Amino acid sequence: MQLNGAEILIECLKEQGVDTVFGYPGGAILNVYDELYKHSNEIRHILTSHEQGASHAADGYARATGKVGVCFATSGPGATNLVTGIATAFMDSIPIVAITCNVGVPLLGKDSFQEIDITGITMPITKYNFIVKNVNDLARTIRKAFEIAQSGRPGPVLIDIPKDVTGNKAEYEPVKIQPIVKYKKEICMEDIDKAVEMIEEAKRPFVFVGGGAILSDASEELRAFVDKVQCPVCDSLMGKGAFPGTDELYTGMLGMHGTKTSNFGVSECDLLIVVGARFSDRVTGNPNKFASNAKILQFDIDVAEMNKNVIIDEGVVGDIKEVLAAVNEKLPQQEHTEWIKKIQEYKAKYPLTYHLESLTGPYVIEEIYKQTEGDAIIVTEVGQHQMWAAQYYKFTKPRTLLTSGGLGTMGYGLGAAIGAKMGRPEKTVVNIAGDGCFRMNMNEVATAARYNIPIIQVVVNNHVLGMVRQWQNLFYGQRYSATVLNDAVDFVKLAEAMGAKAVRATTREEFADAFKFALNAGGPVVIDCQIDSDDKVWPMVAPGAPISEVFDEKDLQEKQQTN
Structure with a gap:
């Protein structure tokens, strides 16, 4: 049948099972929006307050559901406003399809009104991109x-x-549309055999889990693998929820703000088994001293990650779910009683702690965990609150922590929370932000209010750019350059002005009551939590130091007294 390009686009989206699109219209994309209007009973469109919010919403939808997120933008500034969101998805390997419309083909390359070479701009931050100049190529390109x-x-x-x-x-x-085959090549069984051999030889193995385990839906295989290896497990920020945070073998996050148990354990192990992680600098610290007592065995779908940041001993390339299933089939049951006992002693000796007498970031996270019974989708912005969420919320299921790990995008969370709630309406969705992050894209509160999307926005408000201030305090002689936000902005009034409900909390009791109210409000709620400007994330590894030199507040005080 003969259809115009806009009609073909909508039909192709329906082929792919797309039920929700996030976007913002404009002149170049009007034909598409006109056609979308005719199919509003089949594809929901969420009009965000800014195109960046649309890209983050598509990302949050994808992370929460495992499906492809879709966003629309018009030409010129509409398209360029998607760039940060696309880069965020690229760094964390999130499947989104961003659809932009440009000026007509005869006007391309002539500096026409609102013309931009968006494919040229996004080439480094997309897995692939297309410009479709012939309508006969459109359906094939979309598929x-x-x-x-x-x-x-x-x-x-x-x-x-x-x-x-x-x-x-x-x-x-x-x-x-046929189901996607994630990994088309055969996994090398010689590599599987070598992996099994290395595991059998190890006396002190440690499993390190990254986001790849979540992207491949490998949680079940991962638990079976750990049961067979019988060893401690840590994770990256992106890997949270792949392995239950409540399990006795779980030791917490690894790296700059990882637990002492994880950092010491990985530094002392003789085999580090890396499951879908890319050795980010925030994980490894000094890469030349990372896991220096261990052989490293890496499982990853992308061969480009092998030996990129850290030199490994052996690797298996393939979809994590399939790799773990193959290893599980061949690996005999292992026992490492003494090694596990030592790690458990570390866990008892070095628990995460915080000040109990006032309202703090860690308390906020623990109260959220308590009231949601650990069964919410937690979205975060980037900074101290992000690390507190990773440390103090016990993630037991995949796709329940949505956060910008690779790019570290302030302003990510509110749009992503909207996307997550659209994709998983049955789940409680909480976005945790610092006041600096919240300022960047708080206009999306208006989006949540417009559609009465019942998300909970918690602002951990310390009136500073907390993580940057923490570095300034520890490493820059307490020179707080451009990090103090001591103005008169009232987040409660702003939220109410945009149509949401809002509450301010200054004590632990007030926050507990405010969050209980938010859970039952039936619409978007903003909670402004006032905490101290100098609360810090502990433990910490100094930039460039090995992770074995992790320190906490007590260590710092003892060092200062000695000096």
Whole structure:
């Protein structure tokens, strides 16, 4: 049948099972929005307050559901406003398809009004991108974009469609979309055999879990693997929830703000088994001294991650779910009683602690965990509150912590929370922000209010850029350059002005009551939590130091007294 480009686009989205799109209209994309209007009973459109919010919402939808998130933007500034969100998804391997519309083909390259080379701009931050100059290529391109976004290591794909292409007609034939095969090559069984051999030889193995275990839906296989190896488990920020945070073998996060148990344990192990992690600098500290007593065995879908940041001894390339299943089939039951006992002693000796007498970030997180019974989707912005959420909320299921790990995008969380709630309406969704982050994209409170999306926005408000201030305090002689936010901005009044309910909490009791109210409010609620400006995230590893030199507040005080 003959359809115009806009009609083909909508039909192709329906083929892919897309039920929600986040975006912002404009002149170049009007044909698409006109067609979307006719299909509003099949595809919901969430009009965000800013295109960046749309890209983060598509990302949050993808992380929460495991499906592809979709966002729309018009040409020029509309398209460029997606860039930060696309880069966020790229760094964390999140499958989104961003669809932009450009000026007509005859106007391309002529500095036309609101023209931008968005494919050129986004080439380094997409898995692939397209500009479709012929309507006959449109359906094939859209299908290919969704396949690329989901297969192998996932990631964002951009499709740029000139306006005349959305109006031109072509023959359209519906296609039944087949399930995506994530990893198409055969896993090398020799590598599996070598992995099994290394595990059998190890006396002090340690499993380190990254985001790849979540992206491949490998939680069940991971638990079976740990049961067979019988060893401690730590994770990265992106790996949280792949292995239950309540399990006795779990030791907490690894790296700059990881637990002493994880950092000491990885530094002392003789085999580090890395499951879907990429050795970020925030994990390894000094890479030359990382896990220096251990052989390193890495499982990853992307061969480019092998020996990129840390030199490994052996690796298995493949989808994590399939790799773990293959290893589990061949690996005999292991026992490491003495090693586990030593790690348990570390856990008892070095628990996470915080000041109990006032309202603090850790208390806020623990109260959220208590009231949600550990069964919420937690979204965060970036900074101290992000680390507190990772440390004090016990994630037991995958896709329940949504956070910008690789790019560290302030302003990510509110849009992502909206996307997550759209994708998982049955779940309680809480976005935890610092006041600095909240300022960046708090306009999306208006989006949540417009659609009465019942998300809970918790602002951990210390009136400073907390993580930057922490570094200034510890490493820059307490020179607080441009990090003090001592103005008169009232988040409660702002939230109410945008149509949400809002509460301020200054004590532990007030926060507990405020969060209970928010859980039952039936719409968006902002909670402004006032905490001390100098609360810090502990433990910590100094930049460039080995993770074995992790220290906490007590260590710092003892060092200062000695000096």
